Amino acid sequence: MEFRFFYHFGSYLLMLKGMFSKPENPRMYWKQLMQQSVDIGIGSLGIVFIISLFMGGVTTLQTAYQLVSPIIPKATIAQIVRDTIILEFAPTLTSIVLAGVVGSKIASELGNMRISEQIDALEIMGINTKGYLVLPKILGALLMIPCLVVIAGFLGIWGGKVAGVMAGIISNDEFMKGLRQELRIYNIFFALSKSYTFAFIISSVSAYYGYNVKGGALEIGKASTTAVVVSCVLILFADYALSAILL
Amino acid sequence: MIELQDIKKGFGDKQVLKGVSATMEAGKVNLIIGASGSGKTVLMKCIVGLITADSGKVLYNNQDFTAMNEQDKKSIRQEIGMLFQGSALFDSMTVEQNVMFPLDMFGVGSYREKKKRVLECLDRVNLKDAARKYPAEISGGMKKRVGIARAIVLNPKYLFCDEPNSGLDPQTSLLIDKLIKELTLEYNITTVINTHDMNTVMESGDHIIYMFEGLKQWEGSNEEIIFAKDERLNDFIFASDFLRDAKEMRQMEIFRDKNWRDRLKKPE
Numbered sequence: 001m002e003f004r005f006f007y008h009f010g011s012y013l014l015m016l017k018g019m020f021s022k023p024e025n026p027r028m029y030w031k032q033l034m035q036q037s038v039d040i041g042i043g044s045l046g047i048v049f050i051i052s053l054f055m056g057g058v059t060t061l062q063t064a065y066q067l068v069s070p071i072i073p074k075a076t077i078a079q080i081v082r083d084t085i086i087l088e089f090a091p092t093l094t095s096i097v098l099a100g101v102v103g104s105k106i107a108s109e110l111g112n113m114r115i116s117e118q119i120d121a122l123e124i125m126g127i128n129t130k131g132y133l134v135l136p137k138i139l140g141a142l143l144m145i146p147c148l149v150v151i152a153g154f155l156g157i158w159g160g161k162v163a164g165v166m167a168g169i170i171s172n173d174e175f176m177k178g179l180r181q182e183l184r185i186y187n188i189f190f191a192l193s194k195s196y197t198f199a200f201i202i203s204s205v206s207a208y209y210g211y212n213v214k215g216g217a218l219e220i221g222k223a224s225t226t227a228v229v230v231s232c233v234l235i236l237f238a239d240y241a242l243s244a245i246l247l
Numbered sequence: 248m249i250e251l252q253d254i255k256k257g258f259g260d261k262q263v264l265k266g267v268s269a270t271m272e273a274g275k276v277n278l279i280i281g282a283s284g285s286g287k288t289v290l291m292k293c294i295v296g297l298i299t300a301d302s303g304k305v306l307y308n309n310q311d312f313t314a315m316n317e318q319d320k321k322s323i324r325q326e327i328g329m330l331f332q333g334s335a336l337f338d339s340m341t342v343e344q345n346v347m348f349p350l351d352m353f354g355v356g357s358y359r360e361k362k363k364r365v366l367e368c369l370d371r372v373n374l375k376d377a378a379r380k381y382p383a384e385i386s387g388g389m390k391k392r393v394g395i396a397r398a399i400v401l402n403p404k405y406l407f408c409d410e411p412n413s414g415l416d417p418q419t420s421l422l423i424d425k426l427i428k429e430l431t432l433e434y435n436i437t438t439v440i441n442t443h444d445m446n447t448v449m450e451s452g453d454h455i456i457y458m459f460e461g462l463k464q465w466e467g468s469n470e471e472i473i474f475a476k477d478e479r480l481n482d483f484i485f486a487s488d489f490l491r492d493a494k495e496m497r498q499m500e501i502f503r504d505k506n507w508r509d510r511l512k513k514p515e
């Protein structure tokens with residue numbers, strides 16, 4: 001088990017190192033980056049919309065449920081919702097879901113290319129496949145996932161407001177007042193740091209498992225499951241580590 | 248010219264190649280034949296470097312490919328065209344885009360010139376009509392032909408084909424053989440083909456290497472193969488009554504030519 005960990009970690013690092021070489025044709029690499037960004041970014045918008053709206057709504061309802069004391073002003077609910085969403089839910093929950101959506105897509109796409117020898121075909125042409133296939137996916141994820149997290153943050157807070165007003169817990173004005181209380185910019189920096197870290201984990205880990213598929217079609221499925229599971233565990237681990245270091 | 252020196256390769260405790268040496272000359276169609284599982288694909292992948300051989304050397308025009316750094320390997324590879332056993336077309340691209348891809352990556356010239364070259368190649372493999380289709384929408388034989396078009400689009404110096412005519416009807420198969428032969432002569436390409444198609448062997452085999460259980464069992468031209476005494480080779484090549492008859496006819500045909508002894512370098 002230990003040895004397998006070191007084996008995977010070592011070849012993961014080698015893959016990352018192998019990505020960097022002079023592009024054979026920068027225009028094609030750029031095209032590939034744009035393509036991947038669209039795939040990752042636009043392709044995941046729908047699911048990010050849905051989860052962030054509900055996440056925000058549920059956070060408001062549950063916070064209100066826990067704050068029963070009449071001494072605490074209603075606006076505090078909005079403040080707590082805002083901070084919870086910015087600190088944890090928007091970056092981490094969104095990334096966990098994206099690990100499923102984007103991670104499995106990356107792993108199965110590369111896995112399929114490996115099994116059907118498309119990667120070999122590129123390699124034979126004299127193309128650095130790590131650079132051409134893996135690097136644009138990682139860069140695309142680094143570009144798009146933080147944007148998705150920001151969108152998730154806004155939508156989450158908006159969803160929280162709508163849910164609060166609809167349930168009659170808090171008025172629109174009170175919520176807006178709470179949102180403006182004691183906003184710390186550092187929290188947003190923290191959320192973005194997390195989203196960049198998670199984006200890198202999702203894309204590079206999934207690419208590693210997809211790129212190194214051996215065997216047949218069955219292994220593609222296994223690789224994408226492993227990619228998602230490992231990404232999720234690493235995200236949670238990194239979440240803890242970043243919270244311990246940065247907060 | 249490609250030279251192999253004592254190539255060995257094993258997977259786990261299974262020794263697939265047990266020391267293969269051979270020379271493949273430019274302007275000739277070099278065939279690697281042998282039973283299914285005899286290591287043809289592994290040998291081809293060792294030659295192009297997709298699989299690293301355990302020991303032995305591969306020389307491209309006297310340059311040691313096995314000892315090269317990545318950058319030099321890349322520049323040799325840009326002179327290689329390869330058709331894979333499963334075609335290996337990029338399934339997110341149309342037929343035309345597949346053939347265009349190497350040109351986009353390495354080619355020079357305007358879009359119009361590239362497009363012209365692509366259509367030229369597709370025309371050579373009789374596939375002009377399928378240009379806008381996706382690989383999932385065409386038959387296995389058509390995929391093979393697209394694979395060939397993609398392999399030749401950059402005018403390679405070395406052409407590798409892993410079973411170019413398995414799964415093709417006899418007519419298309421002959422067409423492909425003829426095309427490969429023509430290209431080989433026209434551009435003085437070093438062509439290496441894995442096959443177990445007897446038509447290919449007889450029609451275009453300038454130099455034939457017969458593999459048996461990871462070793463080179465026999466090597467010679469397609470005229471020499473008619474007179475080969477090697478029992479394993481004969482069992483493999485002339486497996487059916489029909490083929491044995493064909494062989495005898497071909498022998499008689501050759502005997503009618505007075506100079507047949509001179510034509511064959513080494514009659515056994």
Ligand SMILES: Nc1ncnc2c1ncn2[C@@H]1O[C@H](COP(=O)(O)OP(=O)(O)OP(=O)(O)O)[C@@H](O)[C@H]1O
Binds near residue numbers: 282286288
């Ligand atoms: N990656 C691999 N790992 C383990 N064994 C392998 C691997 N690749 C090939 N082999 C083994 O090597 C042997 C030769 O395989 P190869 O694909 O070269 O056969 P082949 O001569 O091309 O057969 P065919 O005519 O069916 O294509 C087979 O027994 C196969 O099991």
Ligand SMILES: [Mg+2]
Binds near residue numbers: 287288409441
């Ligand atoms: Mg094979």
